[in-house]
Structures are given as C-alpha cells and as structure tokens.
Amino acid sequence: MDATIFAPSPTLTVTIEDHESGPDIHVHAGGQGVWQARMLRRLGVDVTMCCVLTGETGLVVRNLLTDEGFRVIAVERAGRGAAYVHDRRDGARAAIAETQGDRLGRHELDELYGATLREGIDSRLVLLSGPDGDGVLPHDTYRRLAADLRGNGARVVVDLAGERMTAALEGGVDLLKVSDEELRADGLLPEDADEDDTGPIIAAMEQLRERGAGDVIVTRGGEPFLVLDGDRVLEVTQPQLQAAETRGAGDSLTGGVCAGLAAGERLRDAIVTGAAAGALNVTRHGLGTGDAETIRRLRDGVRVRVLRGEDVDGDRPAAEDDSRGRVSPDGLASLAQPGEETEEVRGHREEGA
Template sequence: MNPVAGRVAVFGSLNMDLVVRLARFPSPGETVAGQGFATVPGGKGANQAAACARLGVATALVGRVGDDPHGEALLSALRGSGVDVSGVARTPGVPTGTAHIQVTAGGENTIVVVPGANHALDDTDLERLERALEGAAVLMLQLELPLPQVLAAARRAAARGVPVLLDPAPAQPLPDELWALCTLVTPNEHEAEVLTGLSVATAAEVRAAADAMRARGAREVIVKRGARGADWTDGETWLHVPAHRVEAVDTVAAGDAFGGGVAAALASGLTRAQALAWGAATAAVAVTRPGAQTSLPTRAEMLRMLEAGAGASPGGHN
C-alpha cells in the first residue's frame, strides 16, 4: 500500500443520532418496548469525514450545526477523529440536525432525519467550501443538504478540477447538470433502483443500472450491494469486491464507511481496485460495532480487515 498523502473535502450534513434498540420494528399503530437508547454523533457528511480522517487522510468538513449542546457534541467528536471543522458554522436559533434511528437485534435499521441547521445554508457556506477545496484531491457530497447547495458545491469543485464523489442518499431525482459534474456516484441497491427505475437483483441488472447512470453523465459508478459486495465500472472495465464475512451488529453507517474508505484510497493515489477493497474493509469493521461514527475503524483496524479478506476482482458476479 502507498502511504496516505491525499486530502479530502466534505460538504455535508451533521446530525446527532438518537438511537433506539429494539427486538423488532413496530407495525403501524403498535407500541413496542425498546431495549436501549443512545445519542451518537452522525450525519452522512460528518460520518464520511470521520471515516476518512480515521483512515489517516487529512479531511476538512464544511456544513452547519445549531448553537446548542448537540452541535457542540458533534464538533467535539469530529475533532477527536481528526477532522478539520473550521468550515462548520454554528447557527443561532436553529436546532442541530437529528436522526431518529431504530435498530433491531438483527442489525437492520430505519432512520427519520430532521435536518435542522443542515437546511440553513447560504452563500457563506460555499465560500468556506472554496477554502476547503484548495489542494483537495476529492470532494465528497451527499443528499442530506438542500439539492441547490449540493449542485453549487459540485460546480465549485469542477471549476477547480477537483473530482466529485456523490453518495446519492437519501435517493431523489437528480438534475442532469449534477450527473455530469460527478466523477463517481456510489448508490446502494435501493438508491440505484430509485435513480434508474431498474431492478438490481442480479449482476446483469447491476450493469444495466450502472450503464443508465453513466448515460446520465456520471463518469464512474459503484453500486453497493451489502452482503453481496460492490461493483465498480467506468463503462469499459468492471470490478467486483466481495463483502467480508462478519457478524453484523449495526448497519447504520455501513454506506458512509464504505464511501470514506473509497475516498481515502483515491485521495491517496491508489487504484480503483484498491479503493473498492478499502471501502469493503472499512464497512466490514463498521457493521460489527454499534453507532455511526463510533463504529468507524482506524487505519490499522481497516488494514487488518483488508488483509483477512478478499480484494477486488474482474467481473460483477453475485
């Protein structure tokens, strides 16, 4: 492995996760007993920034929190992970974003996000992003911020020649311009179906969906397939990385961990196959532990998982 030397900029959400553990999800109108409660730092932008920083890559996050205890706790946790949070603004009179999460004993989850300060962005946030983009090797974007700001951020990165990595979650229709600005789009199976209207149950269907996303303008696509691994293509080459065999405890931050691993590897000048392997190993460690940012591995933990598991291979088989 090459030494980590790149830098990642992240423009994204910060949420305090309010996590309830329960045996099973309630049916509509039903009350069930919870088995535990915790507040855990989260938000897709913050999670991905923390994932990159813990893997040893210099990482700067731009976003917003409220002027409240949740906001201070989120900033403190990110600093502890090594993230540069000088680009995160405190917004008086607006609560910090929250995510209300239910996690079953089997590790499945449901999430309701209340955006709060994440939706209080203005042009000053984009000005802070400009500073974060100086010398950046990649910009990570997600869709928990308002779409106009996400598009504006992608424009700024493209103008500087900084590759844009978009995690299209939560899934929603995207304008053609945003597709065209993306170097790499990383949906999971559900998001790929929403974005393309196509099933992704088989390897052939994954290829068709990836081709459809590339036809919209994305240069490269990774489809994250959970226990079935992940597939990457640039339209000519296909790579598949199998998932590591681990006992899942909590899948809340699996996608963010995967994206952080990919971005950290790419910012470090590694190959696409190595980036897939970093993503799979980072996610594999994360799902074995509870919480969002609390589950993210260090570089040493990721490398141990990487050495124990399988790497990327040609093809895209289930």
C-alpha cells in the first residue's frame, strides 16, 4: 500500500533542548507534509513525497527524508529554503530564527505539479499539504491539483484551511480535515458558539460538502472530533493521554486516517486508526511519530458514537471490524512489520484493493 504527499516546501527544523551535559541540538525535516508522511510510514505505508528543495537547507532536507525511508521526487533549485531554529531549553518553545523560504517560480511549480500528478495517479491516494508560509505558491494550485487528480482516478485528501481549503474545495476533494478554530477563523462558525453544541459544526460540515468535500473531519482541540461520513455524523473520542507536545497531533491524525484508507479500510474504521495515532503523538516530542503496535492497542480505547444516521446504538468499541474483504486493525499492524504478512492482508492485496 502506498500514498503520495504533495509537500511543496519541507522545512529544515533545528531544535535546541536542555541536557545534563549541555545543549542538545536536534536536526530534522519538518512541516505539515513531512509530519503526515512520517505517521504514514510508521504505519507501514510506502510514501512518495513530491516537493521543491531549495539551496543548502534543501540538500540537508533531502538526506533527512531519504534516511526516513521516503521516496523523494524533488525539484531542486538555488535560493533560501524553509527553515527554523527553536530553543526549548527552558521547557517553552522560543523561536530564534524562522524563514518560509523563497516563493516557488513558474518553472519549479510546473515541474512539481507534473510530478505530483504522475505519482498521484499511480498511487491512487494523494494527500495535499501546505507549506508553512502563505506566499510560497498560488492558492489556485490546490484547486487545479484536486480536480486533475480526481479526474484521473486518484482519491484526494486535504488538511488545509483558509484560501487553500477554499481552492481545494473548488476542485473537489474526497476527504477534508479541518479544525473548529480554522472554521471559526474562516467565518464558518460563530465566534460565540458553545463548545458543547455540535449543531453549528455539523451545519458547517454540511456547507463544506456543498462546496466540494466528500466526507469531512472537524477536530475540536481536546474535545471529541466530528466526522461527516456519508449520511452519518460520528463523534469520535480519543484515549486521554498525558501530553508532552501537542503540536503535530492533528497531522498525525490525518496520517493515521490515510494509512487506514491506504489499507482498504472504510472511513468508519480509518478514523479510529487516526484517532489512536493522534492520541499517541501528544505523548512524544517527535512530531508525526509513534509505533504501529502501540497505535493498534490504543484503537481499543477509541469510542465512536453516531449522532445522526444509521447505527444509532450508542457507544461501541470502534475497533470492531464488521466489514468483509477489508483489512482489520491486526492486518494493518502487520503491514508495518516486514516479513509478517497475514493471510488476510495477502488476500486483500491479491484482490487489488
């Protein structure tokens, strides 16, 4: 199982942390697409990352991405790449220096667009992510990519907000993930909406469907997130774990959902994988990290309640798999363990799902 990620401008991240023997300096590739890809890879999905790598930082990012096991399809250019240096020695994150990098030129964008279209058609599952800066590429790129990919048989997932989300919806997407804060910032939720009242969020989700989304996931900080899945509205409660770092939890959730979809799960089950992945990530300092076995076990602690539609029998263990011909949670975990393919997974793969 594989997936393609559109990550236009990965970020070189340098984080300084305290250590008993002196400063501890960590260097990683980062940014939304990288964090999502990292979780997909942890769950056994082969990831192709389409990106632009710029200047000296781009050379470092390429090596870091390759070392993590990603297949990197990159357009290389001179200039300033996206990067940041953060200091966490006192426990809080303080930005020392940050840059979103240079805007993509017409030629780089054309090459990146073509590579994403080619790889996405092959993988059939494409996750469109955004760069850190607003001025890196035209928002309309997301409209064109979404429309062209879906028009050629690929399934498109987006985790975007603002003008990028608006553009992607105009092209049409199969699954949109967004937060309630982002909806509020876009004027789709009232500023004074009661956090316990799901009505305004459900109304916003239905509006997003009218604008071009197939299914919709809306996260709500520490509250259960909501899913518009066909005609049903689901409320998903994640396991409550002690947080070490809340950044990246939403991207881990998105990556987990996409891993489930890549494994052939229906959305009802894929959101459980995503919920477990997002819950685990808050316990870790590394964004988009976690291991498949722990995520599999955390699935048992996820609860899905149907707020509207069929299957209104209240809370039930979400890890229950009542679909035939799909990969179960155990099957998904086995995909992350080379050489331990189960009969179930082998049969699923031979069927070409």
